[in-house]
Every structure is written in structure tokens, then in C-alpha cells.
Amino acid sequence: MKPAPFAYHRPTTLAEALETLAGESYAKVLAGGQSLVPLLSMRIAAPHALVDITAIPGLDTIEVSEAGVRVGALVRHADLLAHPDVRRVQPLVPEALAHVAHATIRNRGTTVGSIVHADAAAEMPVVLSLLGGSVEAASTGGTRTIPAEELFLGPMESALRPDEIATSAFFPALPAGAGVAFEEISRRQGDYALAGVAAVVHGESVRAGFVSVSDVPTVVDLTGVPDDELGEAALAHLDPAEDIHATAGYRAQLVRTLVRRVVTKAREAAA
Amino acid sequence: MSEELHRIRLSVNGVTREVELPARRLLSDALRHDLGLTGTHVGCEHGVCGACTVLVDGQPVRACLMFAVSAVDTEITTVEGLTREDGSLGPVQQAFAECHGLQCGFCTPGFLTTVTACLRENPHPSHDEAREMVAGNLCRCTGYQNIVKAVERAAELADPQHPDGQRPVGQQPDAPVEVQR
Ligand SMILES: Cc1cc2nc3c(=O)[nH]c(=O)nc-3n(C[C@H](O)[C@H](O)[C@H](O)COP(=O)(O)OP(=O)(O)OC[C@H]3O[C@@H](n4cnc5c(N)ncnc54)[C@H](O)[C@@H]3O)c2cc1C
Ligand code: FES
Ligand code: FES
Numbered sequence: 387m388k389p390a391p392f393a394y395h396r397p398t399t400l401a402e403a404l405e406t407l408a409g410e411s412y413a414k415v416l417a418g419g420q421s422l423v424p425l426l427s428m429r430i431a432a433p434h435a436l437v438d439i440t441a442i443p444g445l446d447t448i449e450v451s452e453a454g455v456r457v458g459a460l461v462r463h464a465d466l467l468a469h470p471d472v473r474r475v476q477p478l479v480p481e482a483l484a485h486v487a488h489a490t491i492r493n494r495g496t497t498v499g500s501i502v503h504a505d506a507a508a509e510m511p512v513v514l515s516l517l518g519g520s521v522e523a524a525s526t527g528g529t530r531t532i533p534a535e536e537l538f539l540g541p542m543e544s545a546l547r548p549d550e551i552a553t554s555a556f557f558p559a560l561p562a563g564a565g566v567a568f569e570e571i572s573r574r575q576g577d578y579a580l581a582g583v584a585a586v587v588h589g590e591s592v593r594a595g596f597v598s599v600s601d602v603p604t605v606v607d608l609t610g611v612p613d614d615e616l617g618e619a620a621l622a623h624l625d626p627a628e629d630i631h632a633t634a635g636y637r638a639q640l641v642r643t644l645v646r647r648v649v650t651k652a653r654e655a656a657a
Numbered sequence: 658m659s660e661e662l663h664r665i666r667l668s669v670n671g672v673t674r675e676v677e678l679p680a681r682r683l684l685s686d687a688l689r690h691d692l693g694l695t696g697t698h699v700g701c702e703h704g705v706c707g708a709c710t711v712l713v714d715g716q717p718v719r720a721c722l723m724f725a726v727s728a729v730d731t732e733i734t735t736v737e738g739l740t741r742e743d744g745s746l747g748p749v750q751q752a753f754a755e756c757h758g759l760q761c762g763f764c765t766p767g768f769l770t771t772v773t774a775c776l777r778e779n780p781h782p783s784h785d786e787a788r789e790m791v792a793g794n795l796c797r798c799t800g801y802q803n804i805v806k807a808v809e810r811a812a813e814l815a816d817p818q819h820p821d822g823q824r825p826v827g828q829q830p831d832a833p834v835e836v837q838r
Contacts (some may be wrong), residue, residue: 387702391660394680394726416727423722424703427683436680438727464716488793490710490717490771575792 389426393435400445400524400551403437408526408549410435415551417459420487420495421503437551445553450475454519454558459551463492463500475559477655478517478566482509482584485568488576502552504537504544504603507578509570511538512603516584516595519557523550541601564588565656567648570597571640573631580632581640585652592652594645599626599637608649616649617642665729669694670738680726685709687725688735696736696766700795707794710767711735717771736766739773748814749773749807758807760798767794772808776815782808 393410397403407413413435416422425431439445439459446460450471457466466472467483486492486500486509500510501521514521515534523530523546537545546552560566570582582597592608604623611619626637660679667674669692676691683702688694688711700706702721709720712734739747746754749772759765768791775790776782782790787808796804816822 388683388686389681391679391681393661394663394724396726416724419722419724419727420704420719423683423724426681427702427721438724440727441730488707489775489789490707490719490793491704491722493716494718494722575789 387427387429389423390429390432392426392433394438395435396438396441398441398443400442400553403439403442403551404524404526404549406435407437407551410437413437413548415439417499418462418495420491421499421505439551448472452559454556455479456554456556457497458554459496459498461497463487463495463497464489466497467492476517476557477560478513478568478584478586479557481566481568482513485509485570485572485579485582491576498552498555501537501555502544502546504539504542506538506541506600506603507598509568509579509582509584509597512595512597512605513568513584514555514557515603515605516586516593517557519555521546521552522554522556523547524553525550529553538602560586561588563656565652565654567651567655569644569648569651571644581626581637581644583641583644583648585645585648587649587652587656592649594620594649596620596624596641599624599641601625608645613646613649616645620645663726665726667692667725667728667733668731669733670735671732676725678725680724682725683721684711684723684725684728684733685720687728688720688733691725694735694737698763698766700763705795706764707767707771708764710770710794712738712770712774715774715777717774734770734773736769739769747773749776749811752811752814753804753807756803756807756810758799758804759796764794764796764798768796768804772811776808776812780812780816782812784809787812 395406412433414433416436416438445458447458448469449456455472455476463486467480473480500508501514520531520533532545565587568584570579572579579598581599585594595605606620606623626634628634662677664677685699688697698708700708704719704722710717711720713731749769787805813819813821
């Protein structure tokens with residue numbers, strides 16, 4: 387199937403993009419297109435207009451500081467993964483990014499687009515949540531910062547308003563002495579995960595984020611939970627579902643296995 | 658209401674051509690229908706199979722996940738652009754032919770573009786790296802073993818230091834590779 391007709395805008399400034407977005411009744415932002423174009427082709431979405439933001443200068447920067455990593459809206463997954471300094475400040479970002487799709491998809495897809503797409507089967511939304519990051523949003527009315535814990539409202543539903551453009555995402559740095567790890571299981575390399583787990587261990591604190599086993603990106607505090615109870619403690623907050631790729635029971639078993647493995651690895655990384 | 662058409666320029670394989678098309682025209686369709694470059698194949702049309710992969714500014718990209726109107730200001734290379742100036746096969750194409758890396762050939766353009774770009778970035782891949790290069794492309798015929806062999810062979814053919822490297826255009830390989838039929 388092909389996309390339904392839409393009006394196409396390719397603004398060259400952010401201000402112009404925001405004006406256009408505000409003036410359209412049902413418009414969508416087009417960034418890397420790696421999630422949106424399939425939805426349009428399958429006619430799951432049929433917006434009246436697309437605002438292609440890829441010609442706007444200045445949105446493709448990666449700023450690495452001691453505080454963390456700020457990623458502009460047009461930074462492709464591949465650029466962020468290849469950046470030499472990101473790993474030093476926040477190793478969970480490249481560790482999780484390496485599992486986002488195939489290299490060819492990462493060449494086009496943006497990390498910010500992936501976050502605001504708010505898919506609970508995607509790696510980067512839950513990584514942002516686990517790290518307590520945030521998204522900068524701009525509209526004709528001004529800008530605001532949306533903390534990750536307020537960003538994910540429902541399945542593929544973010545707190546971004548239809549007239550807003552996410553201009554960047556911020557991943558806080560890993561504190562000294564903390565450790566992270568990420569692992570997922572997928573049918574084929576590069577596929578969406580059947581289940582995935584990210585963990586941050588800092589002193590006594592143990593927190594984990596889960597991919598593909600809930601409707602919304604979910605982070606669970608596992609501080610003080612004995613190792614052999616980690617799986618059940620996590621599953622109390624998750625809702626693994628059955629689809630053509632795996633049964634709910636199999637996904638639950640992956641959670642049990644992965645959460646122990648990943649928490650152990652994060653502890654080792656912290657030591 | 659008739660659909661608005663956009664008059665744009667696309668630069669494909671070093672040639673710039675003007676086309677008039679609706680915004681919803683996928684780059685894959687623009688290449689095939691508007692420009693007549695049918696080497697780019699279309700399988701799934703949602704980014705999964707890799708048959709439509711072309712190079713955009715040298716990087717492998719799914720042509721079915723891009724609108725042609727978004728491809729202005731880029732340099733596109735399709736499988737037609739991988740041959741040498743005289744029309745003979747480039748190293749990756751040559752390697753796929755030698756190693757029996759294709760049967761029906763439907764998936765092949767996507768493999769050729771992807772592998773061309775990957776070998777530019779990593780000219781001497783390990784076996785695992787060669788496998789990873791083609792991990793995002795599906796083939797329903799070959800079983801992949803010969804495709805991975807073709808990647809490794811292409812690395813040799815593209816390497817001027819290798820005895821078979823940069824063989825003069827058109828010359829047959831010295832020792833033909835055993836081909837299973
Ligand atoms: C075959 C395949 C496999 C994939 N596998 C994975 C995987 O394993 N893990 C994974 O996480 N992802 C995967 N993806 C998705 C990929 O990571 C996408 O790149 C990403 O989800 C969306 O980024 P994008 O830039 O392509 O956004 P687009 O497709 O352009 O947009 C996605 C949505 O976000 C909105 N949007 C995008 N940017 C902004 C912005 N700056 N401001 C406001 N709204 C915005 C759009 O309006 C749209 O609703 C896969 C995709 C494909 C095709
Ligand atoms: S046709 Fe584009 S990836 Fe399958
Ligand atoms: S050769 Fe037939 S699909 Fe690959």
C-alpha cells in the first residue's frame with residue numbers, strides 16, 4: 387500500500403516549522419521516517435500534512451559535558467553510536483543503541499524521534515526513563531522541558547502536544563561508582579527485542595528498565611531484592627503479552643533470566 | 658481535488674534529473690517509475706527486507722522509507738551506479754557472481770549497495786563483521802552462506818594489495834570458484 391496524499395512542508399528554520407505545525411489541523415513531524423513512513427504506507431496514520439524537519443540547521447548536534455549528553459533532534463542513531471565521547475559520560479546510551487534496528491535503519495532514524503515515538507518495544511525511551519533524562523520541546527508559545535517520567539503517557543503516546551517539536555533529549559551522566567548494563571533477546575540480530583533489560587546499579591540502589599514486556603516504557607526499583615527474587619519482583623510491574631514472535635510465558639521467562647544477568651553485569655561494572 | 662505535484666531535482670548515480678511527483682511518492686517508486694531505474698527492488702515496503710536499499714550520500718538507506726521530496730540535496734547511488742565506467746561489474750557485483758551469492762536476484766541490489774558502503778568503511782572485515790554487514794537484508798533463496806562468502810571475496814577484489822585485487826576490467830578470475838548447481 388502507498389501513503390494517502392498529504393501536504394508536504396520542508397521548512398528551513400525552527401520558527402517556520404513551528405508556525406507551519408501550529409497552522410495545520412492534523413500534521414505530523416517527519417524526522418528519520420523509519421517509524422512514520424511505514425505507518426503512512428500501511429495507512430495506519432493519514433495526517434493532512436507532514437513537516438519535514440531535516441532541512442533545519444542546528445538540530446544535529448551532540449553536546450557531551452560532565453553533566454551528560456544532549457542529543458539534537460536530527461542526530462541519527464548511527465551518529466550518536468559513533469560519537470567518541472558519549473560512552474565515557476553515559477555508557478548505557480551506546481550499549482542500548484547498538485541494539486536499535488540494523489545499521490541501515492540507524493543511518494536514518496533519529497534518537498529523539500525514537501524517544502517521542504514512545505514505543506515500549508524500543509530501547510531508547512526506556513533508557514531515557516531509567517537515567518532520569520528529559521526532552522526539550524518547542525512550540526510557537528515557547529519551550530519547555532519534559533522529564534522522562536512525565537513523557538510516556540500510553541502505548542506510543544507521548545506528552546508532546548501536536549504543535550510541539552522535540553528539539554533535543556538529555557541523558558544525564560553516570561555518577562562515579564555507578565555501573566550499567568544492557569541485554570536483549572531478539573529472533574534475528576537487529577529485530578525488535580522479544581524482551582530487553584537495562585540496569586543501573588549505584589551503591590545499594592538497583593534499578594532496571596524493561597523493553598517489550600509492557601505497554602509503556604517501565605522502570606522498576608529493585609533495591610534490596612535478593613538475586614533469586616529479581617525476576618518475580620520485576621514481573622509484578624510488567625505485563626508481557628503474546629504475539630506472533632513469542633508467548634507471554636516465554637517473554638516472562640526472558641525477563642527472569644535477563645534481569646539477573648543484567649543486574650549482575652551492572653554490579654560488576656560498578657565495582 | 659487533484660494532488661499537488663512537486664518539481665524537484667534528484668541526483669542519481671552522478672546524473673541530475675528533474676521530476677514532477679506527489680509528496681507521497683516513495684524514493685523507491687520515484688527511482689523505478691519516474692526515473693526508470695528498475696534495479697532498485699521493492700519487497701516489503703516497510704523497511705524490513707532491505708531489497709530497496711540505496712546509498713544516500715554514501716550511506717545505505719531504505720529507499721522505501723524515504724519520500725523522494727526529502728531526497729533533494731543528496732547524492733543517491735543505486736545498483737546501476739555500482740558498475741565500472743565501461744559497464745562491467747564492480748568488485749562487489751563480481752564477487753556475488755563468482756561466489757553464487759544470488760539465485761533469483763530479487764534481494765541482490767540491496768545487498769550490493771549495502772556491502773559496497775560497508776566495505777568502504779571497513780575494507781578488511783572479519784567473518785563476523787562480514788555477517789553483520791548483511792544482517793539487515795533478507796534473502797529467500799541462497800541460505801546466506803554464499804552471500805557471506807561473496808562479502809569476503811568482494812573485500813579481496815576491492816583490495817589493490819590482494820593478488821586478485823583490482824583485476825583489469827572484464828578479465829575472468831584466475832581460478833573460478835566452485836559453483837554448486
Ligand atoms: C526494520 C526496522 C527495524 C527497527 N528496529 C528497531 C529496534 O529494534 N528498536 C528501536 O528502538 N527502533 C527500531 N526501529 C525504529 C527506528 O529506531 C526509528 O528510527 C525510530 O523509532 C524513529 O525515529 P525517526 O527519526 O525515524 O522518526 P520518524 O519515523 O520520522 O517519526 C516517528 C514519530 O515521532 C514523531 N517525531 C519524530 N521526531 C520528532 C520531533 N523531533 N518532534 C516531534 N515529533 C517527532 C513523528 O511525528 C512520528 O510520529 C526500527 C525501524 C525499522 C524500519
Ligand atoms: S522494500 Fe524497502 S526494506 Fe523492503
Ligand atoms: S537471491 Fe532470491 S531472494 Fe535472494
